[in-house]
Amino acid sequence: MEEPIHLAEAAIANGVDGHVDEDAKDPESNSLHQPLLKRNRTLSSSPLAMVGAKVSVIESLDYEINENDLFKHDWRSRSKTQVLQYICGKWTLASLVGLLTGIIATLINLAIENIAGYKLLVVGNYINEERYLSGFLFFAGANLLLTSVAALLCVFFAPTAAGPGIPEIKAYLNGVDTPDMFGATTLMVKIVGSIGAVSAGLDLGKEGPLVHIGSCIASLLGQGGPDNYRLKWHWLRHFNNDRDRRDLITCGSSSGVCAAFRAPVGGVLFALEEVATWWRSALLWRTFFSTAIVVVVLRASIEYCKAGACGLFGQGGLIMFDVSGVSVSYHLGDIIPVVVIGIIGGILGSLYNHILHKILRLYNLINEKGKLHKLLLALSVSLFTSVCQYGLPHLAKCTPCDSSLPDGVCPTNGRTGNFKQFNCPDGYYNDLATLLLTTIDDAVRNIFSINTPTEFSISSLVIFFMLYCVLGLITFGIAVPSGLFLPIILMGSAYGRILGVAMGSYTNLDHGLYAVLGAASLMAGSMRMTVSLCVIFLELTNNLLLLPITMLVLLIAKSVGDCFNPSIYEIILDLKGLPFLDANPEPWMRNFTVGELADVKPAVVTLRGVEKVGRIIELLKNTTYNGFPVVDEGIVPPIGLPTGATELHGLVLRAHLLLVLKKKWFLQERRRTEEWEVREKFSWVELAERCGKIEEIAVTKDEMEMFVDLHPLTNTTPYTVVESMSVAKALLLFRQVGLRHMLIVPKYQAAGVSPVVGILTRQDLRAHNILTVFPHLSNSRGSKKGH
């Protein structure tokens, strides 16, 4: 098989000249077939990545405090009331995020339990009447229908709603804005699609989508509603900046995890460990507040449903895998099986990551072929799943019910519970049907079930494990909303339980605990989280005594997995070409200066403090840069300084230039304006908007010869680094402060010399991009400036 083209590479190959090709700009086209020709010694700044199923231009976020005259004036004039209003607003939004996420999670759960429950009830009736073929046709038909609803929505309305969404959230919180990721359409499609896909019995969970849903809610609330129907309340406008949106989305993602697992502390920790890049104590508290509200909502809904008012949604739904009943007693001797589980989990987890990576690259090739192909892929996976889930239980033998069990527990029909009768005579159950012909939540609950050491035969467990390994690999990449948590939990619990049976009498740990530990180890082996997984499992299984062994398993599995490959989220981020900045610079970055990096970039384009309209338009049209250094030459400096010096006045943003052009704030002659002039024309609210494209602006020929005074719009205090600074040190600054642009100033400054030698963006600082231009850096540690 030919090696599929790596997307990130292709994207870079397309954008080497620093501009985006026309066909790459067109979101419908895709550039994966471009040959990898133009690789030269020019560092790319191509802002391309895979969003949904398309290659799109992505933008960086800007967390820098913009100190231009207008924002500064706004700050000076903010009253204490407004500051108080802002603080109250923050907390109101955080509570709304929790409330809405909780309610939507409840509705999704209700819908899934009812749809899937009804489907299984009908299938059960067919089987009872021994009409196996009709049963199968109904089962497969219903599944195909549900899958096609989910897939159609995802393919035609919101391609960004497919998949888990967690990598994109992670990228967002790192400073990468992917378009259409947090919109209202995405939210709706994600909700409906998730219901469809999970009810269809596909091997995917609602957990990842819930995290995405929480983040969408947070983003929509923060900007006051969907793009076209935004509330314009004054207090809401204070949240119209990247910093506050980042905080809200962090709240949203932790609320999502909390709603998925009913794990408030786990949700906060998940956001902290896996998703967020920046973190403060204050944010810890606010996310905790959001998740507390989610828990209250979930608890209230469970109390309400206990009365039977929620259809087929019974006790189960939200209290997921409660193993608090088991009496855990373990000794130092039990440490050996625990270590074994951890090691195997680490190996299997990294193997899973590896194979999933290959399959996702293959799927990318299929998905490119068009929307029909995507749809067909989804439907064939659904059909394969139905065939296996319905067909395989026929291979299992019927097992007689244990007579010591209370009446009515075995066999069960038409409701949740262990011991499904399926095709067996009364008094017998089919152990494979118990695991396969049920909702995915119930499957986990059954395999986690405690005090049932003899329930599952080893052959059934092996079949189950093999099947879900295959399904877990082929299902994830299809065009429906899908989470990774449950597939991995299913695989892990199966191998854990197999291990438990294999250990036999060597240990006296319950087989249900083996399943829990197996699931934990595979999660750690694939996702490489520790503290948050530990707490999620704690809250999920409701058993604190498991804590020490869970910790051990997680630590071992993560360490083993880290030896082989990065975490699954990092693999997906890389595959999508999202420019994620890691916390730790590569070692070789310490021997490589930003000056050397600036040398391989196109020469920096600067604007003058008072600039001709024509030149601004020309620049905006011909470059894709989002910030331009403003340089004043031959200025009249304060008394005591020699004249004729050159000054770096600051950095002006593309959005603000566009605003000036749009408002036609032009001057007849080249002069500096007074502060009141600009304040009359612009408000900080307008500056905070990200709007407009250069194509929309029409300027007459006369106006082209006029001037714009950029001084009041310029951020006068951009962060600068000296050209001799190492890339490692610059990267640290870039990431810690959350920059979009970083200016490089020359080591030697003098009159007549440009006070800025380059401008660095996120793309320039990525190890991968630098290595494309300087491939020798990675392997020649210490030989660069050789001795």
Place this chain on the structure above:
Amino acid sequence: MEEPIHLAEAAIANGVDGHVDEDAKDPESNSLHQPLLKRNRTLSSSPLAMVGAKVSVIESLDYEINENDLFKHDWRSRSKTQVLQYICGKWTLASLVGLLTGIIATLINLAIENIAGYKLLVVGNYINEERYLSGFLFFAGANLLLTSVAALLCVFFAPTAAGPGIPEIKAYLNGVDTPDMFGATTLMVKIVGSIGAVSAGLDLGKEGPLVHIGSCIASLLGQGGPDNYRLKWHWLRHFNNDRDRRDLITCGSSSGVCAAFRAPVGGVLFALEEVATWWRSALLWRTFFSTAIVVVVLRASIEYCKAGACGLFGQGGLIMFDVSGVSVSYHLGDIIPVVVIGIIGGILGSLYNHILHKILRLYNLINEKGKLHKLLLALSVSLFTSVCQYGLPHLAKCTPCDSSLPDGVCPTNGRTGNFKQFNCPDGYYNDLATLLLTTIDDAVRNIFSINTPTEFSISSLVIFFMLYCVLGLITFGIAVPSGLFLPIILMGSAYGRILGVAMGSYTNLDHGLYAVLGAASLMAGSMRMTVSLCVIFLELTNNLLLLPITMLVLLIAKSVGDCFNPSIYEIILDLKGLPFLDANPEPWMRNFTVGELADVKPAVVTLRGVEKVGRIIELLKNTTYNGFPVVDEGIVPPIGLPTGATELHGLVLRAHLLLVLKKKWFLQERRRTEEWEVREKFSWVELAERCGKIEEIAVTKDEMEMFVDLHPLTNTTPYTVVESMSVAKALLLFRQVGLRHMLIVPKYQAAGVSPVVGILTRQDLRAHNILTVFPHLSNSRGSKKGH
């Protein structure tokens, strides 16, 4: 009463001229009696704070990557083996921190349980024989003896071992190095002192000290042992920098919390929420690893002790307040008492902070008077405690044992357990003695005990509450190692239980749960932590079903408390004058530039690239600065630039200047050296050391006229900010990147003008210090640059 002088103010008043007065430099003198005279428009950079009981010069830490030629060469020449060695070293150290902390915590527990147990056994025998006076004399005598051991050690050997140590750790991780805080003497005194103080029945816990002990262990391990006996292994030297020490101490503090509460996840979160300033995912994982090892050690020791091999140390000791037995069933109606607990907890917590603040200031005045006063203060608190603990139970009535209790449960004598007999006849118990005449751990266990609604009469609970409010306030400030956790838990549980009794039949929550919630609310009201407290309580009480109501209580109590005053740790930090940098800049900092700040500082002192020895010595003697900008004038720049320009070459550290002087690396003429010359003379290992004082260096008169080439020792890429940057933005950079010095460069640069207008340090950026010079800033929002 005259308002005692605020230490931080006094420190600043002493250092207004930017230099430390001679008597302030002498660590034995204290400067609290200096009048607040010299307050003028000069910003202080006085590095004075209260360390132990003395005012000492404190240093900032430096987390900046120092890019001078020597370090850069070291980086280039590090082999892959060395990098691997470094990584292995990190993990080895993290595991050793966990191991040692676990072992020492076990030993402390064993010692306390045995000493206090034996003491109470003897007292119990006296009481059985109705020899009440002898009993009291023994009780009070033993307590005085134990207290005096602790106090003598703290007063004479390690004043820094007094108190909890958590504020200093917090300051350290924020970038403030307090001398003698993490030394071997401190560690030993802390261990022995903590055993003494807790065994003496004082109202203080071993929890805070354990955190400090963990950090001491981490610091000592990181530097290879005590100052005078350090291991000089090569791989250990790589850890001889502020960044790695910071990471290790974070591991140490979370191990300490874990050992104190057997709460591994809580420990990690405590370090994250309360202690640490910087945080990365990698660190999360490493701290988790340390706490996992602590848990394994504790678990092994418990298994060992269960066999009875540990003397009086029984089941109790480490499994602290297990309430997992209680069946928690609560409904939405129970929310009202929970909210009430939260609100009262918040009010009481902030009230406690307020009064404790006053008392600590009073104690500072007493402690200044000399060592004898400190000792007497500790002993009188001990005597008062003994009198109350022994005397008050006589006020309580004897209660008959509930006949439904199993035999031997009531009354108990000579061992842990509820229902102490004390002065009552057989078959009766004294409820106040149950709470008072026992170890502090047992008191908590008894008041948390569940299913004992009628055990404690309300009058006994009220007496208990009042007593521990007084004790909690007067005990904390005395010169013994003391933790804040347990006193607050005791107070909180008492008021919670009182509330439970008062609610009577309105709710059906267990009174033990009220006690737990009361303790949680008071902790949140005083310490203002949320997530970490929640998890600690979860792990402490071993009952996951409590999670939602605990969350609610914590959130309410913290919110209420925040309305009144800052957290207790912040109050102590402020009282000690430790320059802690907050994450969030004050609003007025956005309207105030670093240039304005530089104007009120003494003119910046610069060195030339090749400088005369005499001038270096003069500077080092006459200033206390730790970094000097190196400026080259009239340099010969690279081809194409005009000559005569001035260049900011970088920043050289005092430590490196001292090293040059010590090694006498002098040049006869003013010339630049080659790289090999300097590398022959210095190794990076020497540069990493922080050693020497200017007073120790002797230079001949001839040498004074010689030159030093500072170029290779200069950090060529210090972080710079432009003078027009707002203080808020500069503070963000300073704190995020963890700087010690930040250079201010002028807006207009030209030949002949100094390329640096100022240098900012931690002290300059503190809101308190700025407001001392510009008092109008805090209240005149918006009017500064008035319109």
